[in-house]
Amino acid sequence: MAASSTSAASGISDWEEVVDTHTAGGQRFSGLRVAVSRAQRCGLIELSRPGKMNALSATCWLELPRAAALLSSRDDIRVVLLTGAGRHFCSGIDVGMLVDVAQLTSGGGCPGESRMALKQQVQQMQESFTAFERCRWPVVAAIQGACIGAGINLAAACDIRLCSHDAVFSVKEIHLGITADIGILQRLGPLVGHGVAAEWSLTARKVTGKEAMQRGFVAECYESQEGLMKGVVDMVQELASKPKLAIIGTKRILLHARDHTVTEGLDYVATWNSAFLPSDDLDRALKQTLARVSKQNSSKL
Template identity: 50%
Template sequence: MENYLTLEIDQKNPDSSVFYLYLNRPNHRNALSRDFFTEFPRALSSLDQNPNVNVIVLSGAGDHFCSGIDLNDMSSIASQSVSRDRGRDGEKLRRHIKGMQEAITAIERCRKPVIASIRGACIGGGIDIVTACDIRYCSKDAFFSVKEVDLAITADLGTLQRLPSIVGYGHALELSLTGRRFSGSEAKELGLVSRVFGSKEELDKGVRLVAEEIASKSPLAVTGTKAVLQRSRELSVEQGLDYVATWNAAMLISDDLGEAISAHTQKRKAVFAKL
């Protein structure tokens, strides 16, 4: 398995198809460095292409999920964009931002579901990451902030595009304009997370149980559900129905349907082929 400077991949149970992807800069509260934006999409792609992986749990090493983009790296990016030609500087910076955006969007492009397991700080770039995830859980010590406005920048890696559809436009606007800190319990009330656990141990156990449950299902059905839900955000109901009809016309011919029916009839656990 490939080694990374800012990440760690762990298969806690060799018999499980749940793999753990850690943001791994605990001494920096997992701040996102320039290396992260190169490594993260590469790590997700490797997990996506690995037939032994059905579900990915994304977490942070140490006491925090993510404290946002590394401010030292942000300063170096800004200093590099100074020349006599403002147009070329602007185009260079735009390309850099687009590349960083693509790194976060890699979560959505990954066929396998990605579950965010959040404790401690989830700030700025951390919000960008979790809003791109498919399911979000946190511990009661978690706290959140759409912090970019306090750094005199407009959040540009996905929060302003994804957060409104999760918590509602009004809530997203208030959180983004104030940059205020909010708790795990408020995140649950807003719908940002699905459940708040009382401790790290309870969070780890709860996430593992959910991940294992999803991993036990047909991988074709799981990846199809993720793909259709994402595509339906951009389509009318009629267009979405047409899209899923076309999807299932291709996927229902797999052996998974017969296996699911047989397992239900025989009252046993279904066993599906790897994807």
């Protein structure tokens, strides 16, 4: 199954569709395209509402954490690619769903219960993006066009972000009279610094792909869609070549370090490595290193 012709995933051609195992009989995902490339050892989650600029519907919010968990459970991949079909990555939350969420506190009945229902709804939406941090494998977001509101929230929950020159980022919530509540205010600062995060979030201004790279939000900004597709393939191949336990551990330790002190982080990584350092991966790496050293020494004789 090929990805959308304008998707950043199009540089990989052997995608095989994955069904939603959380549904009866294994139904297809309806708001997403979920697939794997066995050759590249890569999973794909593609937002598939190009006619709506990939605005996230209620279905998408439910399917995103299921897709992330499904790919996390697979041992035949080492990296997950997140992208959007068509010209845009994600233009934010679907307006219809935003209206439904707002109505949770507008009806009659007990105000306390309606506010608790709203809190539970917000926490469920938060989990839809936090699921990408919980995924064992590194998640690479490939971004083109609009990456606005919920879109930039989603991108910030990924491990690595790549974009094309036409990408536009905006923390849009303040223009809607909303305090952003699904992760961007917590995740953006560690990526770009508190001052830049405050300026982006308080002004809701549009940020170009080039500036996003200069500020450290994206790792690379490509001049064309073709360049982005090639960059995606290169990144996927690089990550997929790494030892399994090391890549899982490195992602987990980085996320722990973001949320804890240096002392706590050092203790955590010591505990992690005391559990997982002895491994076949380590044995292979040591043997390869010794073989290279032996070859280099022989060539000097």
